[in-house]
Amino acid sequence: MVLSGVRLDNPVIPASGCFGYGYGMADYYDINILGSISFKGTTREARYGNPLPRVAECREGMINAVGLQNPGIDAVIAEELPKMREKFHKPIIANISGFSIDEYVECCAKIDKEEQVEIIELNVSCPNVHGGGMSFGTSPESVAEVVKAVKKVITKPLYVKLTPNVTDIVAIAKAAEKAGADGICLINTMLGMRIDTRTRKPVIANKMGGFSGAAVFPVAVRMVYQVSKACGIPVIGCGGVESAEDVVEMMMAGATAVEVGAANLRNPYASKEIVEALPDVMQRLGIERLTDIIGIVE
Amino acid sequence: MYKRNIYKVLSSEPLSAKTRKMVLEGDTQYITAAGQFVNVEVEGKFLRRPISVCDYDDKSITLLYDIVGEGTKAMSLWAEGKQVDLLTGLGNGFSENRGCHHPALLGGGIGCAPLYNLAKKLIAKGAQPVVILGFNSAKDVVSKDMFEALGVETYIATVDGSEGTKGFVTDVIREKGLECDYFYACGPMPMLRAVCNSIEWAGEVSLDERMACGFGVCMCCSIETKSGAKRICKEGPVFSKEDLIWK
Numbered sequence: 073m074v075l076s077g078v079r080l081d082n083p084v085i086p087a088s089g090c091f092g093y094g095y096g097m098a099d100y101y102d103i104n105i106l107g108s109i110s111f112k113g114t115t116r117e118a119r120y121g122n123p124l125p126r127v128a129e130c131r132e133g134m135i136n137a138v139g140l141q142n143p144g145i146d147a148v149i150a151e152e153l154p155k156m157r158e159k160f161h162k163p164i165i166a167n168i169s170g171f172s173i174d175e176y177v178e179c180c181a182k183i184d185k186e187e188q189v190e191i192i193e194l195n196v197s198c199p200n201v202h203g204g205g206m207s208f209g210t211s212p213e214s215v216a217e218v219v220k221a222v223k224k225v226i227t228k229p230l231y232v233k234l235t236p237n238v239t240d241i242v243a244i245a246k247a248a249e250k251a252g253a254d255g256i257c258l259i260n261t262m263l264g265m266r267i268d269t270r271t272r273k274p275v276i277a278n279k280m281g282g283f284s285g286a287a288v289f290p291v292a293v294r295m296v297y298q299v300s301k302a303c304g305i306p307v308i309g310c311g312g313v314e315s316a317e318d319v320v321e322m323m324m325a326g327a328t329a330v331e332v333g334a335a336n337l338r339n340p341y342a343s344k345e346i347v348e349a350l351p352d353v354m355q356r357l358g359i360e361r362l363t364d365i366i367g368i369v370e
Numbered sequence: 371m372y373k374r375n376i377y378k379v380l381s382s383e384p385l386s387a388k389t390r391k392m393v394l395e396g397d398t399q400y401i402t403a404a405g406q407f408v409n410v411e412v413e414g415k416f417l418r419r420p421i422s423v424c425d426y427d428d429k430s431i432t433l434l435y436d437i438v439g440e441g442t443k444a445m446s447l448w449a450e451g452k453q454v455d456l457l458t459g460l461g462n463g464f465s466e467n468r469g470c471h472h473p474a475l476l477g478g479g480i481g482c483a484p485l486y487n488l489a490k491k492l493i494a495k496g497a498q499p500v501v502i503l504g505f506n507s508a509k510d511v512v513s514k515d516m517f518e519a520l521g522v523e524t525y526i527a528t529v530d531g532s533e534g535t536k537g538f539v540t541d542v543i544r545e546k547g548l549e550c551d552y553f554y555a556c557g558p559m560p561m562l563r564a565v566c567n568s569i570e571w572a573g574e575v576s577l578d579e580r581m582a583c584g585f586g587v588c589m590c591c592s593i594e595t596k597s598g599a600k601r602i603c604k605e606g607p608v609f610s611k612e613d614l615i616w617k
Contacts, residue, residue: 092587096604099371112589120592120599125580127590129417129441134582141589141599275580285416337583338411338418340457341374 073107073328073363075306076229076254078163078190080107080329083319083362084347087310087333088113088167088193088233089138091343093152098159101344107329110165111148111156113195114183116175118144128266128275133285133312134334135264137278140169140198145179153186163190167233169198170208173221184226192228193308194218194253197235197260209235209260212247219251229254231308236288236295237263245299256299257308257331259292285334288312293325300326300367314342316349320357326367372459372585373400379452380430385512388438389480390446391424394431394454401426403463404488405556405576405608408433409584411455412441418457419445420581420603422484422556424513431458434483434513460584461607464574466491470552474573476539476565477503478557482513484576488554489520500550501525502542504561508533540568553611566611576608 073080086094088110094103103109121139128135143152145168156164166183170176176194183189196209196218208214215232223230232248234241236259245256261282266275274280292311300307309327313319314335322330335342350362359365377396385391401408401423408431409418419441425432437446448454466488473492475485482503492499501517504527511533517524525542526534535542538561542548553573555565562575579602582588586604593600595613600606 089589090587096586100373120594121589124591124593126592127417127580127582127588129415132416134416136582136588136590138589138592141592334416334582337588338416339374340372340583340585340587 075191075231075308075329078229080163082107082347082350083323083327083329084343084350085110085165085308085329085331086336086343087331088195090333090336093156095155095159097340100340103160104162105344105347106162108163108165108191109156109160110167110193110331111152112142113140113167113169114142114145114148114179115140115169115171116145116179118142118147123277125276126278126281128281130264130266130283130285130287132287133283134337135266135276135281135283136261137276137281139278145182149182149186153189157188164188165191165193165231167193167195169195171198173218176218177221177225180222181225184228190228191231192222192226193231193233193257194222195233195260197233207235207237209244210238212243215244216247216251219248219253223252231255231257233257233260233310235260236291236311241295242298242302245303249303249305253305255306255308256303257310258295258299259288259311262288262291284311286312286314289318293322296322296327297325297369313346316346316353319346319350320353320359320365323362324365324367324369326369328366371400372457373397374455374457377431377454377456379448379450379454381450382446382448385434386510388436388510389512390435390437392433392435392445392448394433394456395429396431396456398426398428398431398458400459401431402459404466404491405461405463405484407460407584407607409457409460409581410445412444414444415441417582418584420460420584422576423487424483425487425490434480436480457584461603462605464488464554464576464608466495468552471497472550473497473499473552473554474543474548474550474571475499475501476553476555476557477501478539478561479505479510481555481557481561481576484556485554486513486516489517489522493520493522500548502527502539504528504539504557506530538564540564543569563616566614566616573611574608575611575614577602577606
């Protein structure tokens with residue numbers, strides 16, 4: 073498949089935050105079997121993130137509130153990327169987060185210069201510290217503003233990873249496209265919460281967090297479908313994908329490539345097993361080339 | 371290195387009302403140190419359950435665990451012969467080559483579990499460990515007989531005083547006037563805090579935290595240490611007393 077000129081051997085991409093920088097997984101299997109890897113969300117400064125506990129079990133999923141723990145863009149470029157390149161020789165997707173337009177611009181400009189980073193994935197789900205703390209991704213105007221600003225400083229394709237915690241995902245996606253985004257990735261996690269009924273307190277220290285896992289798959293398929301029908305740019309589908317069948321379904325909904333998130337945390341071999349299972353599933357479903365089924369559903 | 375493999379339940383038995391012992395048969399080559407853990411897949415649960423290895427040999431793994439929620443409740447119902455999916459060889463274990471002669475092994479509740487294989491390893495190296503285990507009450511006391519069978523000096527503390535010294539493991543050290551040259555501790559955070567703050571000997575502690583992956587990619591169990599952020603599952607679960615920050 074081709075994402076804005078970037079050729080992938082297959083559509084399977086471990087999602088940001090569920091695979092680190094990839095090299096840690098290379099001890100267990102050859103990660104070059106993957107189409108690409110979206111690395112851990114990176115910010116300008118190093119962040120420790122939220123207090124513990126950061127994770128809660130849910131039916132068919134989990135909630136996390138890691139809080140974008142990462143070593144900061146300079147350390148990622150100096151230390152993590154070289155280690156990643158040593159083990160992974162395919163296109164890399166750089167997931168960039170920010171709490172202000174300036175931060176997004178600075179980080180994207182830096183990562184854009186890095187060899188092998190072929191797509192920049194903009195996580196617009198973070199709160200905008202200059203916008204009253206509301207997430208960039210919840211208004212078409214702020215998404216457009218950050219996309220326009222970032223596009224001015226980069227040469228590589230920009231994919232905007234959208235939050236599903238909005239009333240009208242299509243309006244947000246269209247605003248991103250109009251502002252110059254080269255593609256859309258969706259969905260990020262859904263805001264969720266669990267309470268420990270014995271202690272009468274939230275399970276995670278941050279109270280709320282991002283719900284992901286198999287349970288969100290139908291929501292992701294629906295949003296991928298709506299957005300791919302409404303926009304002319306490629307969509308990377310993400311959310312609850314656990315099998316090669318899920319990959320096919322997501323592509324039929326309109327995804328050109330598919331990210332695998334929480335499934336990697338339960339089964340470290342999940343992404344590899346999905347890649348390996350794809351040929352059989354394609355044969356069974358009478359699919360000659362995966363590119364033939366992208367958005368095939370009317 | 372960790373590995374995902376299928377194991378067979380050889381035995382499963384209660385040790386107390388809440389604590390159980392389960393022996394699993396399968397490949398143990400990736401377990402290289404006392405204090406490492408396994409991550410257990412439980413049907414119907416999204417996340418695995420991280421459990422310390424209590425003991426292992428070349429073909430079996432012994433786990434002690436408390437029934438605390440739905441996942442461990444489900445595990446308690448597994449019958450002999452049940453096939454179980456585990457990730458083994460997770461985390462770094464205790465440093466077994468400290469060269470200490472008379473270390474104290476301090477366990478709080480189910481924190482006694484990883485100390486058992488550690489005690490065996492230390493004895494094999496010629497050390498004379500002393501084991502001090504703390505529980506809430508006499509009815510919760512587990513593993514005492516296992517440690518005694520190794521021939522190690524074993525003391526019990528209970529919060530309600532129904533067995534051994536009334537109070538905590540630190541009270542046993544004071545009461546018995548124990549003189550050790552190192553400590554290894556595993557148990558609940560308040561116990562570990564008390565141990566690190568009140569014992570002068572150098573030592574190390576094994577931490578427990580809610581985890582998602584158990585192999586270092588999700589950052590859900592990351593703590594701040596004096597040498598930066600560390601993942602309990604990957605750089606830990608054992609940390610030097612000097613490296614920890616108690617807030």
